[in-house]
Amino acid sequence: MLRLAGPIDTLLDRTIAPGYTRLGLAVRRRLPTWPSELPRMEGRTVLITGPTSGIGEAAALDLALLGARVVLLARNVDKAAATRERIAAAVHAADASRTADLAVVRCDVSSLRSVREAVATLEEREPHIDVLIHNAGAMPAERTVTDEGFELAFATNVLGPFLLTALLEPRLKADAPTRVITVSSGGMYGQKLDAEDPQHAHRKYSPAAVYARNKRAQVVLNEQWAQRLAGTGVVVHTMHPGWADTPGVEESLPGFHRVTKRVLRSSAEGADTIVWLAAADGALRDSGGFWHDRSERPTHYGPWTHETPDARRRIWETCAELAGVEVAVPA
Template sequence: MRTQRLSSFIDTALDKTVAPGYTKIGWAVRRRLPGWPADPTPGSLRGQVAIVTGATSGLGLATAEGLAALGATVHLMVRDTDKAEGVMAGIRDRVPGADLHAVRCDIGDLGDVRRCATELLDRLDRVDVLVHNAGAMPPERTESPQGHELTMSLHVLGPVLLTELLLPLLAGGRTIMVTSGGMYGQRLRDDDPEYRNGEYSPTTAYARSKRGQVELLPVLADRWHAREVQVTATHPGWADTPGVVDSLPTFHRITGPLLRSAAQGADTTVWLAATGGDGSSGTFWHDRRRRDTHLLARTRTGAVERDRFWAWTAAALDLDPVESP
């Protein structure tokens, strides 16, 4: 009992102090603590179908490879299928016999999401795991083809719409949002979801959209419960990915030696996809543990704000805010 309490204390301390817990130090310490959840059983995803968005580099590539190594048939949902062919060849070199397919889709373009979903409904008879990993941090305010602020369209609207459209295939399956610890510094901006007010900041926009992902978890869990679709979110800590290099060069230069590998950052996503964690839906995870969604009192969200944000999301996607399809 004392060992368990000490393990829990160390884990919590790493989480609350942020920097050590998010780096590869936190990863190395946690996985050696008593009670670290067991790895997925080899072959545990054999016969299952997975989709990973944004799978040509970084966390998405590591996730696709991790799922393939567990036996899943993995569809890499990407904007550039030519690039995906090279990525898949590399995965097959490292995971002989991997069953991989490329699917073209721009998650930030809601029209393209609808087109792609129609194609998948025709091609597939099931989807067991859907990982929403695609992400971007444009340097200035950018709009999607439908006129939505791009990070919100890419991280919130596109993933919700894709899941809604694929629900007939996802019954009994799992959908996972790959979010960011950066959301801890932002409150839900239900009053300005399109970031039309104030001076635009790429990092703030990114964190706001990731906060939006997390705040919708309980709403989506209730909405998709009848289909027995589990929805969770993970954050990878600080991982060394091309996105970090391109979007946060100073941060990368300073923290580079401490950053996790992409595989370490994707570990909890792969683990949740294979095991379901503790079976709960609407929950937020980091390093194979459920985590609080708020660290600061000023970011806490009430039901009114969450409901208003969901109403905006549903209206933007032309969804019935009460009844799921």
């Protein structure tokens, strides 16, 4: 069985649909190669964006259940207060002797101003940071421009997270070993990096394609963050959750949601690998990988999505310039 575990897992990955549904996770969890380790997290602080819904809330809950202090970085603080109550109640229900350690910080990741304010608040309030999770994500139905002049999907999925990592870089290094985890999407397999027009100013705006290109950009940028941070004790991971039944999927992809609803993962199942990457010692061994169901996965299924070294450098330089941060592109 052990010798078959690798091929079974790989087959699930390459056939996509079975692997991305709850079936894929259920099978993998039974394989002898499943890395089941999930240590307690008392004394560790996790920052998570987009914790007010779906996968983000499920990850925040599981991290709180493991004993971590969880800082909810949310654009809507009233919604985050309700999330905080739900998580606190669930932690108490699991163990009446425990009180969840939770905080809320306002952070609209599509706004550079808001990201800078959030980091200033974190500097004041959080003496130690162990994990930063970029989970917030959006697939706007139409091309929209933020009040800072950036295309909304790019600002939310790529630019804001880039700035957040850049501003927290000194803290993450000082507090190492630390982890940066980004929630990408299997949708990125279908798209090549677009470093020429990342805000879709000239290309036709198609929500799913724009979202997938943003998710590809996250993978490429995180590979470069991992290079830049090599040897500092900060590891950088990107993951994809498979297909999970969340408010975001139901709203953005109603047709897909209707057809696949019965086989979609729960939000907690979608969050599983985020929690594992945040907690497990196994996630500290390497950096720069792309993960799904607690295993590293390829970032391309064919040669047509490979980007050039020049495109990699350009997307980094574009983000640094637009975000107004001086972070040299890794050699």
